[in-house]
Amino acid sequence: MALFGLFSGKKKTSAAAAKERLQILISHERQNRNGPDFLPDLQRDILAVVKKYVAVRDDHVSIRLDRAGDASVLELNVTLPEN
Amino acid sequence: MATIVTVTSGKGGVGKTTSSAAIAAGLAQAGHRTVVIDFDVGLRNLDLIMGVERRVVFDFVSVIAGEATLNQALIQDKRLENLSILAASQTKDKDALTEEGVGQVLDQLAEMGFEYIVCDSPAGIERGATMALHFADHAVIVTNPEVSSVRDSDRILGILQSKSKRAKEGGKVHEHLLITRYDPARVENGEMLSKEDVCDILAVKLIGVIPESKSVLKASNTGVPVILDDDADAGLAYSDAVARFLGEDRPMRFVTPKKQGLFSRILGGGD
Numbered sequence: 523m524a525l526f527g528l529f530s531g532k533k534k535t536s537a538a539a540a541k542e543r544l545q546i547l548i549s550h551e552r553q554n555r556n557g558p559d560f561l562p563d564l565q566r567d568i569l570a571v572v573k574k575y576v577a578v579r580d581d582h583v584s585i586r587l588d589r590a591g592d593a594s595v596l597e598l599n600v601t602l603p604e605n
Numbered sequence: 606m607a608t609i610v611t612v613t614s615g616k617g618g619v620g621k622t623t624s625s626a627a628i629a630a631g632l633a634q635a636g637h638r639t640v641v642i643d644f645d646v647g648l649r650n651l652d653l654i655m656g657v658e659r660r661v662v663f664d665f666v667s668v669i670a671g672e673a674t675l676n677q678a679l680i681q682d683k684r685l686e687n688l689s690i691l692a693a694s695q696t697k698d699k700d701a702l703t704e705e706g707v708g709q710v711l712d713q714l715a716e717m718g719f720e721y722i723v724c725d726s727p728a729g730i731e732r733g734a735t736m737a738l739h740f741a742d743h744a745v746i747v748t749n750p751e752v753s754s755v756r757d758s759d760r761i762l763g764i765l766q767s768k769s770k771r772a773k774e775g776g777k778v779h780e781h782l783l784i785t786r787y788d789p790a791r792v793e794n795g796e797m798l799s800k801e802d803v804c805d806i807l808a809v810k811l812i813g814v815i816p817e818s819k820s821v822l823k824a825s826n827t828g829v830p831v832i833l834d835d836d837a838d839a840g841l842a843y844s845d846a847v848a849r850f851l852g853e854d855r856p857m858r859f860v861t862p863k864k865q866g867l868f869s870r871i872l873g874g875g876d
Contacts, residue, residue: 535794535795535796536795536796537792537795537796537797537798537799538795538801540751540752540798540802541798541802541805541806543752544752544755544756544806545806547756548756548759548806549753550764551756551759551760551763552759555763555767582833
C-alpha cells in the first residue's frame with residue numbers, strides 16, 4: 523500500500539472524505555438546530571398559503587432565521603414558476 | 606451534593622454500557638461512593654456487563670412506582686465496596702420514567718451520600734435518553750470514529766445544549782468526548798477518522814481514547830468491568846479517562862500503531 527501511495531501522489535483517503543462530509547453535514551444541521559421550534563411548522567403553513575395562489579414546488583420555498591446583534595431576520599424565498 | 610454523570614451517544618452499539626460500567630467502577634476505585642443507573646427500560650444490559658444479572662430483584666422503575674425502596678433496589682458490587690448498581694426494569698413501559706420520579710430518585714441517592722451518579726443512557730433520543738440527559742451535570746459523549754456515530758453525537762450535544770435542566774436554567778452541562786473502538790493502525794492508513802478529526806468536528810474536549818480491543822468482549826463475557834482488567838489496553842485507557850475526569854493530567858496512550866515483529870506479521874498475530 524505504502525509503495526502504491528508513492529506513485530499515485532496525494533490520493534484522498536477515505537478518512538479525509540468522511541471528515542469533509544461530516545463537516546458540511548454537521549454545520550448545516552447546527553444551523554437548523556439553533557432555529558426556533560416553530561420554524562418547520564411556519565414553513566409548512568406559508569407553503570400552503572403560497573400554494574393556494576401559485577403552483578410552486580415544495581423545495582422552491584425556503585425559510586431561514588438569521589440573528590444579527592439583537593435583531594432577528596426572517597428570510598423567505600419563494601421561487602415562482604416562469605409562467 | 607452528588608455529581609450526575611450521563612454516558613450518552615445517540616447511536617447504539619458504540620460502547621455506552623461498557624463505558625458506564627468502566628467509569629463507575631473507576632470512580633469507585635478512586636475512593637468515591639458511586640452508583641450507576643441503567644436508563645434503558647425494557648432493554649436492560651448494565652446488570653449483565655456488571656455481572657449482577659442474577660441479583661436483580663427490584664429496579665429503577667419499581668422504585669419510582671413506590672413498589673420498592675431504594676435500599677431494596679440497589680445492588681452492592683461485590684468487588685468494590687463504594688459501588689452500587691440500580692438496574693432498569695425489563696418489562697415495564699419506558700414512559701414509566703417521569704421527570705418527577707427520576708428527579709426524586711436522584712435526590713434520594715444524593716441524600717444517601719453518593720458522590721457520583723453515573724447514568725447509562727439508552728440509544729436514541731426517546732424518553733429514557735432524554736431523562737438521562739435532562740439531569741446531567743457532566744455528559745460523557747461516547748463516539749466511534751465513524752460517520753454515523755459522529756453525526757449522532759453532534760445531535761446529542763444539541764439536545765444537551767438546549768433541553769437539559771442546566772441549559773434551561775441558563776447554565777451548561779460539562780461535555781467530555783470519549784472515543785471508543787479506536788484503531789491506530791487504520792487511522793495511520795487513512796482508513797479511519799483520527800481523534801483530532803473527531804475533536805475538530807464535534808468541538809468537545811477529549812477525555813479519553815479507548816483502543817479496539819479483544820479484552821472488551823472478554824470483560825462482558827465474564828461480567829467484569831473492563832477497567833478492572835489491569836492487563837488490557839482498553840482497561841488502562843479507561844483508567845486514564847477516569848483520572849482525567851477527576852482533574853489529573855495524563856498523556857494519551859495506545860493512540861499509535863503497535864510495532865509488530867516480523868514473526869507476528871508473517872503469522873498474522875496481534876489484535
